[in-house]
Amino acid sequence: MSTEKTTPPTPASETAAPADTLGRPLRDLRISVTDRCNFRCPYCMPKEVFGRKYKFLPRSELLTFEEITRLAGIFSALGVRKLRLTGGEPTIRRGLPKLVRMLSAVDGIEDLAMTTNASRLTAMAPELRQAGLRRVTVSLDSLDDARFREMSGAEFPVDLVLEGIEAARRAGLLPVKINVVVKRGVNEDDALAIARRFRGPDYIVRFIEYMDVGTTNGWRTDDVVPAAEIIDTIGRELPLEAIDPNYRGEVARRWRYADGKGEVGFIASVTEPFCGDCTRARLSADGQLYTCLFAVKGHDLRQLLRDGASDEEIEAFLRGLWSRRTDRYSEQRTEKTATRRHKVEMSYIGG
Ligand code: SAM
Ligand code: SF4
Numbered sequence: 001m002s003t004e005k006t007t008p009p010t011p012a013s014e015t016a017a018p019a020d021t022l023g024r025p026l027r028d029l030r031i032s033v034t035d036r037c038n039f040r041c042p043y044c045m046p047k048e049v050f051g052r053k054y055k056f057l058p059r060s061e062l063l064t065f066e067e068i069t070r071l072a073g074i075f076s077a078l079g080v081r082k083l084r085l086t087g088g089e090p091t092i093r094r095g096l097p098k099l100v101r102m103l104s105a106v107d108g109i110e111d112l113a114m115t116t117n118a119s120r121l122t123a124m125a126p127e128l129r130q131a132g133l134r135r136v137t138v139s140l141d142s143l144d145d146a147r148f149r150e151m152s153g154a155e156f157p158v159d160l161v162l163e164g165i166e167a168a169r170r171a172g173l174l175p176v177k178i179n180v181v182v183k184r185g186v187n188e189d190d191a192l193a194i195a196r197r198f199r200g201p202d203y204i205v206r207f208i209e210y211m212d213v214g215t216t217n218g219w220r221t222d223d224v225v226p227a228a229e230i231i232d233t234i235g236r237e238l239p240l241e242a243i244d245p246n247y248r249g250e251v252a253r254r255w256r257y258a259d260g261k262g263e264v265g266f267i268a269s270v271t272e273p274f275c276g277d278c279t280r281a282r283l284s285a286d287g288q289l290y291t292c293l294f295a296v297k298g299h300d301l302r303q304l305l306r307d308g309a310s311d312e313e314i315e316a317f318l319r320g321l322w323s324r325r326t327d328r329y330s331e332q333r334t335e336k337t338a339t340r341r342h343k344v345e346m347s348y349i350g351g
């Protein structure tokens, strides 16, 4: 009889991709690479708060590219298939193409995208594409120069962003998604012009309801323009038909132009919350993990990394964290939670 020992099989619950308490798997990871930005959009980084004296994270507190890539590999083992780089403004993180190259080599990752204000895209798009970036989402709230400056707090003309979008298109970062935050009394009149300009196979415009992220933007319910209203405005001029989501967890409700010339999306996180399908986790630039955009508290992965935890230990920690997840903030939002809860800022956690 053999005396050789056999290793007992690992229970399925310790290897399978985890689901949270509402049955939602972990599929997407948004990685913020910096909390800094060269814009001051009032709904995200109002300049009265994020002024000269604002203390951004020091470099030593940021996760290194090696740390980010190692975590991406562990998340991939837990079921993550999509990575999105964000911030702050991701293109101002020094050496970004190198990080893209490292992340594009992570096993199991099927999609690598970035959300950007496009101010640096004209120069960077080809290099990012070559490094392995698949797609970009560009934030642009108005085509009118004065209104663009009002909504971005930027010192640049809107043409710089339009050139960046064109550079992304030429580089093959397709389709280029255009995110438009709509704020009552500020830019709802721009929706149709933006929809018209970016029709066709290379672009998908997504209108986003203004959200109560963070605590500094002075959000009020009255500032929100319901997605249904924008659908109506656009649909009157350019008839629309609703279409099915591409996959579970897609946050934008999709519509296509009845004449076949492209599609448009609506992210109605205030009027039609989609928590039931939320498969996202968010990693801040200093390595805190958030299981909801409206979370009050993160979980310190940087400490684990720098204390020498093994991949298996970090994976077990994340598995436990995700399987206890109960977040469904947008479905439970009240005026009180929206204005009084001490939520993290969007520029820190990454949108
Ligand atoms: N700087 C990059 C950019 O603007 O694309 C990436 C980071 S930004 C925080 C990510 C996305 O969040 C942008 O599309 C932005 O418009 C959106 N966003 C920021 N604050 C928001 C708010 N209060 N409500 C809705 N969307 C918001
Ligand atoms: Fe910067 Fe993006 Fe926030 Fe605007 S939305 S301030 S571009 S991080």
Ligand code: SF4
Binding pocket: 274, 275, 276, 278, 291, 292, 293, 294, 327, 328, 329, 330, 331
């Ligand atoms: Fe996901 Fe939180 Fe947004 Fe709901 S509120 S969709 S749980 S990030």
